Ligand SMILES: Nc1ncnc2c1ncn2[C@@H]1O[C@H](COP(=O)(O)OP(=O)(O)O)[C@@H](O)[C@H]1O
């Protein structure tokens with residue numbers, strides 16, 4: 139998307155505020171030169187955080203109605219698979235700002251389409267504890283390195299939520315600190331997201347929204363690096379504990395790269411099975 143926007147900037151094209159569709163207005167450049175056009179919003183490229191885009195006054199195609207769509211079609215887990223640069227991370231950031239009980243997002247969303255739905259704002263805006271995690275940097279050469287990276291990410295999100303400690307019992311506190319200090323074993327790490335939803339629920343008395351960006355990066359990387367079986371096993375536990383049968387989960391959203399169609403020859407080699415998703419095996423575990 140940013141590439142398109144850069145082209146828009148260079149060529150002096152315009153986009154409609156309603157739908158973001160790019161329109162080539164032939165005389166834009168000419169008018170621009172003559173100073174006959176109003177100042178247009180600058181476009182922020184390579185930046186995916188909703189707050190910075192809005193507060194910095196950067197160009198934003200209003201996609202906030204997907205919050206309404208998500209609430210209407212809410213399953214326990216929504217998986218969004220789209221190609222890179224599609225706006226997935228920015229959307230996740232938008233969700234985090236919208237739902238997070240620890241923020242006050244009214245000003246940030248002021249003037250955006252979702253604000254026209256007062257019942258949604260009243261019922262859902264800043265009403266949920268949110269866990270937000272991206273696995274985008276978990277692409278290392280060995281299985282152990284990847285697990286250590288995940289331990290590091292988990293430690294970061296636990297440390298962000300140290301305020302939860304006061305509502306935990308002594309046993310829970312001990313476990314909480316093990317995640318903070320990266321001491322958790324691999325088995326314990328598989329339960330990290332689930333345990334965090336338990337802690338958040340204990341404090342806020344509300345079920346938790348879990349946002350997981352690039353859930354598939356560790357697995358894609360494991361495939362090329364040769365440790366796919368270990369990683370898929372780990373991820374099944376890691377995602378399964380958070381998203382499957384978790385009573386403390388309000389709902390989850392996971393994003394990943396576009397669906398990769400792959401072909402697996404059956405034993406008799408007569409039939410080619412085509413999976414719509416690369417990670418059918420994983421998803422079926424959820
Ligand atoms: N609704 C939007 N309005 C303006 N810029 C956007 C929008 N969605 C995405 N972008 C920009 O497009 C680029 C790619 O978005 P990103 O969320 O990183 O995509 P993905 O996570 O799918 O790879 C970023 O620079 C981001 O700021």
Ligand SMILES: [Mg+2]
Pocket residue numbers: 226227228351
């Ligand atoms: Mg992204």
